[in-house]
Amino acid sequence: MELKANMAGNVWKITVNQGDKVESGQDVVILESMKMEIPIAAEEAGTVAELKVNEGDFVNEGDVIAVID
Amino acid sequence: MESTRNKLIGLLAKEKDNYISGQLLSDELNISRSAIWKHMNELKKDGYQIEAQSNKGYRITGFPEKLSENTLKWGLNTDWAGTKIIHKETVASTQLIAHEAARNNAPHGTVVIADEQKEGKGRMNRHWHSTKDQGLWFSLILRPELQPRRAPQLTLLTAAVLADALGRHTQTEPMIKWPNDILINEKKCAGILTEMQAEQDRIQYIVIGIGLNVNQEETELTAETIKKQATSLKVETGKNWSMKALFQNIITTFEKAYDFYIENGFSDIKKKWESYGFKVDQRIQIKTMNKNREAIFKGISEDGALVVEDDNGDLQTLYSAEIEWFNNKGDENVNEK
Numbered sequence: 076m077e078l079k080a081n082m083a084g085n086v087w088k089i090t091v092n093q094g095d096k097v098e099s100g101q102d103v104v105i106l107e108s109m110k111m112e113i114p115i116a117a118e119e120a121g122t123v124a125e126l127k128v129n130e131g132d133f134v135n136e137g138d139v140i141a142v143i144d
Numbered sequence: 145m146e147s148t149r150n151k152l153i154g155l156l157a158k159e160k161d162n163y164i165s166g167q168l169l170s171d172e173l174n175i176s177r178s179a180i181w182k183h184m185n186e187l188k189k190d191g192y193q194i195e196a197q198s199n200k201g202y203r204i205t206g207f208p209e210k211l212s213e214n215t216l217k218w219g220l221n222t223d224w225a226g227t228k229i230i231h232k233e234t235v236a237s238t239q240l241i242a243h244e245a246a247r248n249n250a251p252h253g254t255v256v257i258a259d260e261q262k263e264g265k266g267r268m269n270r271h272w273h274s275t276k277d278q279g280l281w282f283s284l285i286l287r288p289e290l291q292p293r294r295a296p297q298l299t300l301l302t303a304a305v306l307a308d309a310l311g312r313h314t315q316t317e318p319m320i321k322w323p324n325d326i327l328i329n330e331k332k333c334a335g336i337l338t339e340m341q342a343e344q345d346r347i348q349y350i351v352i353g354i355g356l357n358v359n360q361e362e363t364e365l366t367a368e369t370i371k372k373q374a375t376s377l378k379v380e381t382g383k384n385w386s387m388k389a390l391f392q393n394i395i396t397t398f399e400k401a402y403d404f405y406i407e408n409g410f411s412d413i414k415k416k417w418e419s420y421g422f423k424v425d426q427r428i429q430i431k432t433m434n435k436n437r438e439a440i441f442k443g444i445s446e447d448g449a450l451v452v453e454d455d456n457g458d459l460q461t462l463y464s465a466e467i468e469w470f471n472n473k474g475d476e477n478v479n480e481k
Contacts, residue, residue, distance in 0.1 A: 081344055082293035083449075085464035108463045109296035109323045109448050111338050118344065133464070136293055 076119060078141045080134040084108025089130055095123045097143065104128065104140050117143050148173055152183055153192070153214045156204045160219065165201035211259060211387060220392045224253035225284070225399035232256070234276075236263040239339060239353045242283035246341070246349040250285050255395070257282035264355060265337055272335060272355050275364055279376070280356040280391055284398070287349050288406065292342040295350055296448045297410050299324045299338040300417050301401055302352050306334055307420040309397040310356075313390060314377050319422040321469055322441075322450050326356075327422055330470070331375035333357050354394070359384050373470070410446060418443045422469065428452070429468035 087107040091097055097117040106113040121143040128140050151173055156164060166177045173180070184194055184202060191208025207215040213229045220226055228251055235241055235258040242256040261281050264272035274281045286298065303324040310318045310326065310333070319327045326334035337353040357365065357376035365374045377385050405413050418424055421443065428441045430452065439452035442459065450462040 079344065081291075081342065082296070083447075083463045109299065109450075111296050111299060111340065113292070113295075113340065113342075116343075 076121065076143050077139045078103055078115060078117060078143055080106060080115065080136055080138045080140055082106070082108050082113060083135050084113060084133070086128045086130050086132045086134060086140075087112065089126060089128070091123050091126075091141075093123050093126055097121060097123060103143075106134065115140055119143065148175060149183060149186070150214070152180070153187070153204075156194075156202060157214050157218045159203060161203070163195075163197055163200035163203045167201075169202070207388070209386065209388065211257065211391075215388055216255075216257065216391055220395065222253075222396055222399045224251075225402070226253060226255045226392075226395040227251075228254040230254065230256045232258045234258065234260045234262065237261050237265045237353075238281055238283040239265050239337065239351055242285050242351040242353075243339070243341075246285045246351060252285065252287040253399075254285040255282055256285075257391070265353065266335060266355075272337075274355060275357075275360055277387075278360045278364065279358045280354065280387055280394075282391070283351050283353045284395075285349055285351055286402075288347055290347055291345060292340065292347050293447065294410075295338065295340045295342070295347060296323070297405070297413065298350060298352065298402075299336055300444065300448045301405055301410075301413050302336050302338070302354065302398065304413055304416045304420060305398045305401045306336070306354070306356070306394065308401075308416070309390075309394045310334070310377070313393050314381055314383075314385065316377070316380055318420060320417060320420045321422045322444070322467070323448060328375055328377075328380045330422075331373050331380075333375050333377065333380070356390070356394075358387060358390065410448070414444055414446065414448075430462070431466040431468065432462075 084106040086104055088105040090102050099120045100116050102114045102116050104115045123141055124144045125142040166180050169180050170177045188194055193206030194202055195205050196202050207218055211231055213231045216229050238256045238258050258281050260276035261274035264274040266272040300323055303320045306326050307318040307320055316328050321327050324336040325332050334356040339351045341348040359378045360376040362379050423441050424443055427438050430437055439454045442451045442453050445451050445461050452460050
């Protein structure tokens, strides 16, 4: 499953590593946009197959942040 | 005892102008009329002003300055904002309590307010210093039916509301430093922290935290901050301000602006924000990941981002940037440590 950014912003923190198991609702990445922290959480439980961003990257709304299997 | 007292205040507070008979109070609270009379004397000692008329009953004519759910609600004329108030004397952070309340289904418009925060939260894990009884430290729970990407507009709306309410209430000229710091005479007087719980396409709830320096003396501010750019309403106006009146003014202004925004969208809020915008049409220094540059601050975009024009006349929209707003002074950490 692809996890997408729900708004444009900077990747402030990545809170998981590739290969980690995540729960549904667990934060994967925290974006910063207009000085707001935007947590992007896994929508289903699974394993982080791929992280598509690095801390400091700019993402647009709809960009894929991570793939969770 | 305590809960009887609170019920009694609640009953009296509901009727702003009418007397309530001792008999009615005694029936409602299931205590004797002489017990009511004793309670009234205790309330007077606590600073409540109570009028007693032998053939009419009792009414409250004034509340103590001390914040409580009752004092904050008394005279507040809103439909949903602040109709539920959770007041605490000392908390780690009102944001934390608001999140907990929101997870437990606290309604839209619920306010969590404290006399003192031990670990007040600023943005990006910074600390916000909240002197006991000297400022307004509160969090507002909202449940908007909006796309998550529109959430930052609520931060800007809140900033415009604060600038508006403070300007009118205290006859000062507040400005907003993008996106949401309130400055008076170029010093920070209030800050806003917006936090959101959302799914991909739906906001579950938003908590807007507001910290407003009200009655601190200059020494109380400078002693607590790294950079001497913080101020309070007291410092700027030379007067003490009623916390309750300020709170009610802000909440009432917020409700109007929010309802207008939900109905009509962001464009009027954007105009209002820009009318208060600090350094609009002036040169600012922008620090992004790997370079520093200068550009002219043109205003905000439809989604609330910073719009700048570079020397070639090209417009750029910035969602995330550190700005040097003051010459030779750091922008960040104002009243945050």
